[in-house]
Amino acid sequence: MLHKQQKAFSNITAKSTIVRNGFFEKAEIDSSKNTLEIDGNAKISQIDLSKDMIIIKFEKFADGRGFSLAKLLRQNGYKGIIRAKGNLLVDQYPLAIRCGVDEVEISFAHAQHQPKEQWREALTRANNNYLDRLMLA
Amino acid sequence: MYQYNQFDRHFVANRVKQFRSQVMRRLDGSLSEEEFRPLRLMNGLYLQLHAYMLRVAIPYGSLNSKQMHQLAYIANKYDKNYAHFTTRQNVQFNWPKLKDVPDILNDLAQVDMHAIQTSGNCIRNVTSDHFAGASIDEVADPRPSAELLRQYSTDHPQFQFLPRKFKIAISGSPKDRAVIRSNDIGLLLKKDKQGNLGYEIYLGGGLGRSPFVGKLLKGFLPKADLLPYIEAIMVVYNLNGRRDNKYKARIKILVHENGIKKIKQEIEENFLIQKKNFKQPSDKLISAINERFKLPNFKQANIDDYKTELKQNAQFSNFIKNNINEHKNKDYAIVSVSLKNIGETPGDATSDQIKTLAGLAKQYSHDELRISHEQNIILPHVHKSDLSGVFKELQKANLATNNIGLISDIIACPGMDYCALATARSIPVAKQIAKHFNELNLEEEIGQLKLKISGCINACGHHHVGHIGILGLEKQGKESYQITLGGEENLSMNIGKRAGPGFSSDELLPAIKRLIKAYLNLRNNPDESFLSSYKRLGKKPFINALYPKEEQANVA
Numbered sequence: 001m002l003h004k005q006q007k008a009f010s011n012i013t014a015k016s017t018i019v020r021n022g023f024f025e026k027a028e029i030d031s032s033k034n035t036l037e038i039d040g041n042a043k044i045s046q047i048d049l050s051k052d053m054i055i056i057k058f059e060k061f062a063d064g065r066g067f068s069l070a071k072l073l074r075q076n077g078y079k080g081i082i083r084a085k086g087n088l089l090v091d092q093y094p095l096a097i098r099c100g101v102d103e104v105e106i107s108f109a110h111a112q113h114q115p116k117e118q119w120r121e122a123l124t125r126a127n128n129n130y131l132d133r134l135m136l137a
Numbered sequence: 138m139y140q141y142n143q144f145d146r147h148f149v150a151n152r153v154k155q156f157r158s159q160v161m162r163r164l165d166g167s168l169s170e171e172e173f174r175p176l177r178l179m180n181g182l183y184l185q186l187h188a189y190m191l192r193v194a195i196p197y198g199s200l201n202s203k204q205m206h207q208l209a210y211i212a213n214k215y216d217k218n219y220a221h222f223t224t225r226q227n228v229q230f231n232w233p234k235l236k237d238v239p240d241i242l243n244d245l246a247q248v249d250m251h252a253i254q255t256s257g258n259c260i261r262n263v264t265s266d267h268f269a270g271a272s273i274d275e276v277a278d279p280r281p282s283a284e285l286l287r288q289y290s291t292d293h294p295q296f297q298f299l300p301r302k303f304k305i306a307i308s309g310s311p312k313d314r315a316v317i318r319s320n321d322i323g324l325l326l327k328k329d330k331q332g333n334l335g336y337e338i339y340l341g342g343g344l345g346r347s348p349f350v351g352k353l354l355k356g357f358l359p360k361a362d363l364l365p366y367i368e369a370i371m372v373v374y375n376l377n378g379r380r381d382n383k384y385k386a387r388i389k390i391l392v393h394e395n396g397i398k399k400i401k402q403e404i405e406e407n408f409l410i411q412k413k414n415f416k417q418p419s420d421k422l423i424s425a426i427n428e429r430f431k432l433p434n435f436k437q438a439n440i441d442d443y444k445t446e447l448k449q450n451a452q453f454s455n456f457i458k459n460n461i462n463e464h465k466n467k468d469y470a471i472v473s474v475s476l477k478n479i480g481e482t483p484g485d486a487t488s489d490q491i492k493t494l495a496g497l498a499k500q501y502s503h504d505e506l507r508i509s510h511e512q513n514i515i516l517p518h519v520h521k522s523d524l525s526g527v528f529k530e531l532q533k534a535n536l537a538t539n540n541i542g543l544i545s546d547i548i549a550c551p552g553m554d555y556c557a558l559a560t561a562r563s564i565p566v567a568k569q570i571a572k573h574f575n576e577l578n579l580e581e582e583i584g585q586l587k588l589k590i591s592g593c594i595n596a597c598g599h600h601h602v603g604h605i606g607i608l609g610l611e612k613q614g615k616e617s618y619q620i621t622l623g624g625e626e627n628l629s630m631n632i633g634k635r636a637g638p639g640f641s642s643d644e645l646l647p648a649i650k651r652l653i654k655a656y657l658n659l660r661n662n663p664d665e666s667f668l669s670s671y672k673r674l675g676k677k678p679f680i681n682a683l684y685p686k687e688e689q690a691n692v693a
């Protein structure tokens with residue numbers, strides 16, 4: 001499994017990388033998917049929840065609106081894929097996952113700067129947190 | 138006292154590990170300073186004028202003797218043998234080395250302490266009444282709610298990258314010693330007509346460069362709705378707070394620009410979503426928290442000797458008069474230990490002093506200590522028969538300064554001595570003023586007076602709410618001190634009014650002297666405080682004293 005993923009990564013020629021379950025994958029363009037791209041200014045009431053995938057753009061890592069947008073989408077019953085795209089640091093990955101994000105799209109340069117080991121390690125921090133414990137204990 | 142459980146310990150230990158790896162990544166270059174900055178800030182590490190500064194959380198200002206001992210140990214091992222207690226119930230180390238910080242955090246974790254969320258644009262350490270759990274006037278102990286909020290806000294996935302920092306304060310007493318209306322969210326515990334506990338909620342207060350008094354958001358919120366309601370406020374802020382201008386990013390500006398009515402409507406709408414989705418903490422978890430804040434087992438002892446000593450020992454009775462507050466248990470007292478010893482830096486305590494306080498807490502205060510936002514240290518549960526012993530120990534440690542609430546009990550921010558943002562010195566100014574009135578033996582005569590000093594417009598010294606506030610600015614390369622009058626804390630919070638043009642550092646003390654002299658002449662009787670006189674007479678006579686005729690001519 002690991003080996004296969006690494007191989008997939010080495011084949012990437014596209015400009016961006018997808019982080020899925022802590023692994024790097026090539027950013028494929030799947031034209032059959034019905035997607036919508038939104039940014040931090042999006043108003044939740046105006047978003048079409050029938051899309052297969054909603055891509056939330058993170059313009060700057062310090063701009064945390066995307067976290068609340070993802071969570072609001074889930075709270076409003078959205079069941080499709082949520083992708084966070086852009087400037088999301090590896091240390092923010094567990095936060096995004098906890099807000100309902102499925103995958104992250106980062107630039108190739110970013111992927112080189114923060115290699116996959118760091119993303120995989122970060123993913124372990126998505127579990128066992130205060131909020132889950134408060135709500136489930 | 139809240140004792141951490143396995144979960145808390147595991148969480149803190151993990152954060153130390155994580156930060157250690159972040160420090161290493163910073164040192165090996167895989168993190169740039171720009172990327173490292175928000176991460177170090179999430180762990181309380183600032184870059185100051187001369188060095189890094191580590192800000193350690195003291196949740197709602199409560200700690201035990203073991204934790205206090207550890208602070209003394211850290212101050213001694215990694216710093217210059219002292220620690221600084223702040224106006225937000227935190228403690229700061231001013232001289233740590235970057236490479237040592239993970240070790241310091243590890244030492245803190247040994248006693249269940251940490252620096253998580255003491256900086257950065259997240260929900261900060263929740264502050265509370267420094268007499269919580271002890272004061273006779275409280276409706277309920279605010280700390281169980283504060284602890285619930287601590288657990289809720291720690292590592293909250295949505296709110297680590299807010300438009301700006303976010304402060305919550307909670308009081309369990311209508312006396313509101315936590316100054317809740319100067320916070321982004323202020324909570325006041327109260328009971329409804331049926332006797333059910335809940336919260337009155339204020340929103341959008343804050344000091345800083347544009348001060349606002351928190352506005353009433355909700356008259357009564359049932360206790361069980363606290364977390365979903367806070368979540369609704371936070372979502373509305375996170376999505377709508379301004380991100381285009383750092384100085385307009387706090388929720389106070391959002392409230393100011395949109396009006397409390399509109400913001401309230403958005404919050405209430407979102408609250409409906411939260412209520413539907415929010416899984417309430419179990420009764421088991423809530424009662425486990427409550428259990429940890431139980432009253433100590435108060436002892437019974439004869440207090441006749443205390444009463445006799447009070448009559449015979451003037452030094453002791455002076456200390457008792459100023460440094461003691463009424464306790465829930467009539468045989469107990471709340472002791473405030475002043476960190477405003479004349480001539481020393483407000484809020485600083487040496488390792489030895491911290492050790493002494495830890496020892497006193499262990500022996501005489503049921504192992505509890507509190508840090509006040511006025512930068513003093515509280516022994517919350519001292520039996521009256523032990524007061525004389527405590528007093529003697531404090532005297533030996535140079536900690537028996539009996540000036541709580543007086544003109545020399547000054548709040549001052551670090552200012553030019555430490556802070557990279559400062560435009561003027563504030564510590565030396567505080568020392569000078571305290572020394573002057575102390576030498577003239579005038580403190581008692583002047584009575585209750587809150588004097589607060591900030592070294593720049595960010596107002597960390599809370600000058601806006603000082604009866605007399607001093608703001609140090611810079612005018613043409615020189616320090617210029619602006620005086621504000623009539624500021625007030627507590628539920629009736631007021632922002633002080635600027636008196637007029639600033640004073641140079643040489644002119645400042647004479648100006649304060651004129652102001653105090655005028656007050657002493659103007660007051661109705663010795664019991665009328667500075668603030669009461671000011672309210673009765675208005676600002677005019679005080680301004681006349683600050684700017685006598687000939688100077689007014691010069692200014693004009």
Ligand code: SF4
Pocket residue numbers: 550551552553556557558559560591592593594595596597598
């Ligand atoms: S008020 Fe200004 S000088 Fe004082 S601590 Fe805050 S930022 Fe620094």
